[in-house]
Amino acid sequence: MVDISTRVYNHNWKIDPIVRSVLDNDFYKLLMAQTIFRRNINTVVKFSLINRTQDVPLANMIDESVLREQLDHIRTLSLSRGESTWLRGNTFYGERRMFDPEFINWLENFRFPEYHLERKGDQYELTFEGPWIETMMWEVPALAVIMELRSRAVLMNMDKFALQVFYARAMTRVWEKIQRLSKLPDLSIADFGTRRRHSFLWQDWCVQAMNEGLQNRFLGTSNCLIALRREVEAIGTNAHELPMVYAALGSAESDEQLAAAPYRVLADWQKDYDGNLRIILPDTYGTKSFLDNAPHWLASWTGIRIDSGDPVASGEAAIAWWKRHEQKPEDKLLIFSDGLDVEEIERLHTHFHGRIRVGFGWGTLLTNDFRDLQSDRRLEPISLVCKVVSADGHPTVKLSDNPLKAVGPEAEIERYKRVFKVGEQQVRDVIV
Amino acid sequence: MVDISTRVYNHNWKIDPIVRSVLDNDFYKLLMAQTIFRRNINTVVKFSLINRTQDVPLANMIDESVLREQLDHIRTLSLSRGESTWLRGNTFYGERRMFDPEFINWLENFRFPEYHLERKGDQYELTFEGPWIETMMWEVPALAVIMELRSRAVLMNMDKFALQVFYARAMTRVWEKIQRLSKLPDLSIADFGTRRRHSFLWQDWCVQAMNEGLQNRFLGTSNCLIALRREVEAIGTNAHELPMVYAALGSAESDEQLAAAPYRVLADWQKDYDGNLRIILPDTYGTKSFLDNAPHWLASWTGIRIDSGDPVASGEAAIAWWKRHEQKPEDKLLIFSDGLDVEEIERLHTHFHGRIRVGFGWGTLLTNDFRDLQSDRRLEPISLVCKVVSADGHPTVKLSDNPLKAVGPEAEIERYKRVFKVGEQQVRDVIV
Numbered sequence: 001m002v003d004i005s006t007r008v009y010n011h012n013w014k015i016d017p018i019v020r021s022v023l024d025n026d027f028y029k030l031l032m033a034q035t036i037f038r039r040n041i042n043t044v045v046k047f048s049l050i051n052r053t054q055d056v057p058l059a060n061m062i063d064e065s066v067l068r069e070q071l072d073h074i075r076t077l078s079l080s081r082g083e084s085t086w087l088r089g090n091t092f093y094g095e096r097r098m099f100d101p102e103f104i105n106w107l108e109n110f111r112f113p114e115y116h117l118e119r120k121g122d123q124y125e126l127t128f129e130g131p132w133i134e135t136m137m138w139e140v141p142a143l144a145v146i147m148e149l150r151s152r153a154v155l156m157n158m159d160k161f162a163l164q165v166f167y168a169r170a171m172t173r174v175w176e177k178i179q180r181l182s183k184l185p186d187l188s189i190a191d192f193g194t195r196r197r198h199s200f201l202w203q204d205w206c207v208q209a210m211n212e213g214l215q216n217r218f219l220g221t222s223n224c225l226i227a228l229r230r231e232v233e234a235i236g237t238n239a240h241e242l243p244m245v246y247a248a249l250g251s252a253e254s255d256e257q258l259a260a261a262p263y264r265v266l267a268d269w270q271k272d273y274d275g276n277l278r279i280i281l282p283d284t285y286g287t288k289s290f291l292d293n294a295p296h297w298l299a300s301w302t303g304i305r306i307d308s309g310d311p312v313a314s315g316e317a318a319i320a321w322w323k324r325h326e327q328k329p330e331d332k333l334l335i336f337s338d339g340l341d342v343e344e345i346e347r348l349h350t351h352f353h354g355r356i357r358v359g360f361g362w363g364t365l366l367t368n369d370f371r372d373l374q375s376d377r378r379l380e381p382i383s384l385v386c387k388v389v390s391a392d393g394h395p396t397v398k399l400s401d402n403p404l405k406a407v408g409p410e411a412e413i414e415r416y417k418r419v420f421k422v423g424e425q426q427v428r429d430v431i432v
Numbered sequence: 433m434v435d436i437s438t439r440v441y442n443h444n445w446k447i448d449p450i451v452r453s454v455l456d457n458d459f460y461k462l463l464m465a466q467t468i469f470r471r472n473i474n475t476v477v478k479f480s481l482i483n484r485t486q487d488v489p490l491a492n493m494i495d496e497s498v499l500r501e502q503l504d505h506i507r508t509l510s511l512s513r514g515e516s517t518w519l520r521g522n523t524f525y526g527e528r529r530m531f532d533p534e535f536i537n538w539l540e541n542f543r544f545p546e547y548h549l550e551r552k553g554d555q556y557e558l559t560f561e562g563p564w565i566e567t568m569m570w571e572v573p574a575l576a577v578i579m580e581l582r583s584r585a586v587l588m589n590m591d592k593f594a595l596q597v598f599y600a601r602a603m604t605r606v607w608e609k610i611q612r613l614s615k616l617p618d619l620s621i622a623d624f625g626t627r628r629r630h631s632f633l634w635q636d637w638c639v640q641a642m643n644e645g646l647q648n649r650f651l652g653t654s655n656c657l658i659a660l661r662r663e664v665e666a667i668g669t670n671a672h673e674l675p676m677v678y679a680a681l682g683s684a685e686s687d688e689q690l691a692a693a694p695y696r697v698l699a700d701w702q703k704d705y706d707g708n709l710r711i712i713l714p715d716t717y718g719t720k721s722f723l724d725n726a727p728h729w730l731a732s733w734t735g736i737r738i739d740s741g742d743p744v745a746s747g748e749a750a751i752a753w754w755k756r757h758e759q760k761p762e763d764k765l766l767i768f769s770d771g772l773d774v775e776e777i778e779r780l781h782t783h784f785h786g787r788i789r790v791g792f793g794w795g796t797l798l799t800n801d802f803r804d805l806q807s808d809r810r811l812e813p814i815s816l817v818c819k820v821v822s823a824d825g826h827p828t829v830k831l832s833d834n835p836l837k838a839v840g841p842e843a844e845i846e847r848y849k850r851v852f853k854v855g856e857q858q859v860r861d862v863i864v
Binding site (some may be wrong): 001003005006008159160161162164165167168169171172175208209212213 | 433435437438441592593594596597599600601604607640641644645658739
């Protein structure tokens, strides 16, 4: 039987929206938004979307009007009653009432602010300027919209059966990855793949496959909407934007304020969250310098997230740092989240297993690995990012442990390198 | 939106029927039935279903009551109005009115006759006794029911996602086979996979995939119902049961009548069908002896189907035979239908392409290749056949070009070998 009403409903769509909920966003955005809500409600920033894979001409693949329709649709969204109930009633990281009623009230009234879209050559310039707490909500949905529009553009001319086999192959690939991972003892892994996913439906499928294939070794997903619908844990901690904005604000005052900024972020964070949410992201201005200068109290935090540089070296540096501060590494947690795929997960797991708790935040190569599934290379992963570029008029800077991931004006980068005493850095390919 | 009515309809099913139409049967059964209708309406035969893969204990895998329910359901079927219209109005092999109104009237009133089912050790004994024209209709549906019940039994305990990936893998495999075949110039291939299919839905999917992937190189399907629904050609010619029954009846009279039986079949067939339906199936009592003793008029027929023995040697023997009778091989057609898979199709195509027209009837390894897709081997292909074993009380015999495929009482086999002057035969593995 054909469900006529569904068919008729579908052919009345003006667009097929990619983002259909305020919660189709990463969980750490809400955690960070709450901390911004409490302390930096008036900070004005600018976010900018950049395609680091310049040889993929996104503006030739995606029609501007189609992109505008999707972004405009996002601006119509607001938190639904059930979504609000979930935020108020659900347990996050073992805790009820993770979010203040005041913050949830704010989120209920939140609407995505304006965007600025302009074609520049074969790329789009997409920026968001305004209150930090509002513009920061755009990062993940904006990336997801562009990624999915690219997927749709590539798949548009495929026949029905070719499409079915295309997804059959992709499912087989994901499932084989999961089967391989299921052999790792004490694995602990989460989906971090919202921003560069192939599509919403595909991420949703991947999460369900992880959940069935890995069971309790699958921690959950960074995607709030999927966590809500599939009744799995919402996962996430904090991101570079916090130290970047704190540093930009501090840099306006003095080198000392700049140097102290990354630790001020964590001092604030510590007032808001505890337990497994106390995860240090040390690489914004170089992991080595960050750890060398870190205050003693920070060593009591639960873990460190390794998001750039050589992950084994960084993990070892973290272990050595904890030992210097009389902490037991076996009680600590290392979270890896940089360009992971199965081989790398296996390698890191083998290296660290038994010495320290290890977690993996698996992103693009979980939710968007369609390499070789199509005759041309138009579905290869691309490195698309959306970063904060200024705060209250001051440019932001990120150095990271890989110079190819550095962001900011050249002169500022040099100043930050001096202030944070960043020496030689190793260049590593950026895939995603 | 959930289609509530479909869900409610589904959970009211007593059984999920495997065969839902009289036309879910091979096309050559109808062609043969019409020729039987015209000449042998009173012949009484017995068909018997045999699992040649004795180490697969079908009776342990399939519940007897479930098997009975499926067979009983088949006995409730009758030709629908639309199906009858299709038989009356459709073009088969380029011809309208392939079937007489009298025959279609008979088919409209046809109901599947009684069956006899008995468990014997780990196997079932399933036989059909009665008028040839009625019992012969059981062969394909009976095989398909047992094959699909086996599939269901094996898949019953799989989780939803494991099942989805299982079929994703199988689809990928079929599609890769089709992509390989699409590289063969002037390929001509049909689906002959009804009897040993994994399931009806799977065969239906395979036919659609072949149709999309090979386009006009895909001739059609032997399955009438799928041909009707998917609007592709219904394909088929004739089977061993015709010479087997004619021979059994002739053997009762004299060796001469026995020796002449295979040619009498074709003399009758020639009155009913022409063009591409004039395909000789020469291996019932040995291809060599058949061709050596064939009347000159038979060489004018369109082609020969190679269904046992060494297919290259048999094809070469056919070409040599046509040449001896002053026929041009390039106008002739060789149809291969014995245990084909992609490698074998490529090999035969390469060997014969350009010298003679070649067609392939691809069966079990199209519609039931789930080898290695499951951890145990319970979905490996099995050699399940349903053969006529007696006609008007006389045992039937099949020798074929492979002694492992011989059927009949030992003494009768010896007599047939003598009468048909069958010498040494080469043993070949029977996979399907």
